[in-house]
Amino acid sequence: MKNVVLISIDCLRADCAGYVEDAKLKPPCITHLAKEGYAYENCIVHAPFTTTSHASMLSGLYPFEHGVRHLRGERLSSDIRMIQHDLKVRGYSTYGLVSCYHMSHIGLHHGFDEYRFEPDVVNDDKGRRIYTTAETLTERALRILSNKGPVFLFLHYFDAHVHIGFEYEQLYYEEILNIDKQIERLISCCNKETLFVITGDHGKKWSGEHNFPYLNPRNSTYDPHPCGYQNVEGGHGAELYDECIRVPLIVYNGSQRPSDTKSLVQSIDIPNIIKSEIDERTY
Numbered sequence: 180m181k182n183v184v185l186i187s188i189d190c191l192r193a194d195c196a197g198y199v200e201d202a203k204l205k206p207p208c209i210t211h212l213a214k215e216g217y218a219y220e221n222c223i224v225h226a227p228f229t230t231t232s233h234a235s236m237l238s239g240l241y242p243f244e245h246g247v248r249h250l251r252g253e254r255l256s257s258d259i260r261m262i263q264h265d266l267k268v269r270g271y272s273t274y275g276l277v278s279c280y281h282m283s284h285i286g287l288h289h290g291f292d293e294y295r296f297e298p299d300v301v302n303d304d305k306g307r308r309i310y311t312t313a314e315t316l317t318e319r320a321l322r323i324l325s326n327k328g329p330v331f332l333f334l335h336y337f338d339a340h341v342h343i344g345f346e347y348e349q350l351y352y353e354e355i356l357n358i359d360k361q362i363e364r365l366i367s368c369c370n371k372e373t374l375f376v377i378t379g380d381h382g383k384k385w386s387g388e389h390n391f392p393y394l395n396p397r398n399s400t401y402d403p404h405p406c407g408y409q410n411v412e413g414g415h416g417a418e419l420y421d422e423c424i425r426v427p428l429i430v431y432n433g434s435q436r437p438s439d440t441k442s443l444v445q446s447i448d449i450p451n452i453i454k455s456e457i458d459e460r461t462y
Contacts, residue, residue: 181372182330183266183453184320184365187236188358189229189279189340191379193222195355196427204352206359208366209377209429216375216431217440224381224446227423229281232380232446237261237287237333239450247285255286262450263290266331269457274323274330278311278337291333295319305350306342313338313354317361321368335380336361345386372432374456376449379426389420434459 194203197210198218212218225235225242234240234247238261247253263273267290275294277283288294298309313336320334339354341347362377428444433456 181370181374182324182332183271183374183457184324184332184334184369184376185262185449185453186334186336186362186375186377187233188355188377188379189335189337190351190381190383191339191355191426192382192422193220193379193425193427195352196377196429198427198429204355206356208359208363209427212362212366212375212377212431213427213429216429216433217436218430219428219437219444220441221443222378222426222428222446223443224379224424224426227381227419229279229380230285233282233287233335234259234285236378236380236446236449237263239447241447250281253285255289257286257289259286259289261287261290262453263331263333265450265454266457267292269329271329271331272326273333275333275335276311276316276319276323277333277335278313278316279307279335279340280309282335293323305347307337307340310337310340313358313361317364320365324365324369324373339383343384348385351383366431374433374453375429375431376453377427377429377431378446378449380446382421382423382426384418384420384422388422389418430456 193199194201197205198213199220224232226232228250230250231242231247234245234255235242238245238259242248245255245259247255267273273291275291277296283296298311299315300310300312320332323332324330336358338358339351341350435455
């Protein structure tokens with residue numbers, strides 16, 4: 180059995196992964212992995228914000244099934260079975276390295292031998308609060324992947340989660356390219372048979388797209404979260420346009436090559452994709 184690495188890139192739109200017809204950005208490593216492995220052009224997440232989307236991604240369940248429907252305030256029950264539980268039964272050591280504080284308190288840690296959120300940035304004026312940089316996360320990941328025995332590693336990169344607005348769009352692209360370099364580091368240090376699955380937890384809307392900026396009214400019982408653009412309140416969870424819920428889904432060193440990668444898939448399919456690849460290749 181060989182290692183399995185599931186990578187979630189916060190805010191990664193489908194058109195920023197290089198392999199779709201409407202690509203705005205072509206990160207070299209991710210684009211190469213999509214070509215050498217296989218990639219779905221239409222993968223849809225079940226919430227345009229981090230917590231609920233990851234709960235669905237790891238559990239394979241819809242929000243009404245796992246119970247996490249909001250960005251904050253809800254936790255996964257320890258009874259919810261996730262991909263890390265299934266792989267642990269198969270003999271894998273299971274690790275989760277997450278890079279934003281929202282991922283640290285909703286119960287995603289259940290089933291991992293080790294689950295770490297240790298930020299190295301506390302204050303950031305670009306829309307990122309208390310997070311771990313891609314470089315630091317990758318260093319920690321490389322130490323884990325050097326361990327003996329089959330390893331399942333879940334990685335969450337947060338660097339591309341920046342404010343909306345014209346002045347931040349270029350920074351977003353730069354951060355995606357930097358994360359791409361970190362993924363290249365992981366690929367170069369791993370056994371060639373390591374299974375990589377790369378996706379996003381949600382996308383992001385930019386200037387000129389669907390009545391920019393976000394339309395996200397808040398009621399009096401909920402603290403508003405400024406989006407950082409002309410004093411307009413808003414953020415993830417406001418809208419369900421393709422730019423917000425369509426993400427990449429890339430499988431590299433996989434053997435289950437689907438006949439139709441243009442068909443619609445969902446992020447809840449990821450656990451079954453991983454298990455199917457393991458069963459097919461006898462990792």
